[in-house]
Amino acid sequence: MPVFLNAPEPPYYAVIFASQHGGREIEFYDELMEEIVTLAVQQPGYLGLESARNEDGFGITIVYYDSLEAIDNWRRNPDHQRAKAAGRNTFYDAYKLRIAKVEDAYPDFVRDGDAE
């Protein structure tokens, strides 16, 4: 799901999730991720999401929220907690989770039509 964020001016917050998928239960994983992303974007304070994964299973997902309170509310969501348990029990070989405050954002670069 390559989604560029259309965010307001900083500051805002980023949940940075880096994970090594073990290649297990890919169909179940894709279904669960779709369900969880659908919920994450409905949370109050949601601003945007960016996600990428290499063919070897290493991936980064960043979800942006307007406050730490919004992140904390999402963290306590039962469906989210259920998905996290599945991540630990089944999908991931390893992951790291960080909370960061976006302090600066540069103007977006978007190529105009006459790209070489």
Place this chain on the structure above:
Amino acid sequence: MPVFLNAPEPPYYAVIFASQHGGREIEFYDELMEEIVTLAVQQPGYLGLESARNEDGFGITIVYYDSLEAIDNWRRNPDHQRAKAAGRNTFYDAYKLRIAKVEDAYPDFVRDGDAE
């Protein structure tokens, strides 16, 4: 280059670079990225790097440094500036760049040997 960060305790800083590669000059791109990453990890204050890219060309690279000064020094590096110009002129259809302060990091999850 899926590299998990072995960072000290927060706070530290993250340069979050999200980009849509246009599929142009992939060999040149790979060479230049290798060169630039080699330089980035040699910068004073470098802590770690995580990077992932989808098959459709959307990618996220996060480079972690111990201070805003370290990020600013790297930003002014001439080789880095040259690479950024190539990114705008040739490789990328779009990108976003953000600077964030990592305020919290959860204990790493690492699967033990008896994974199902």
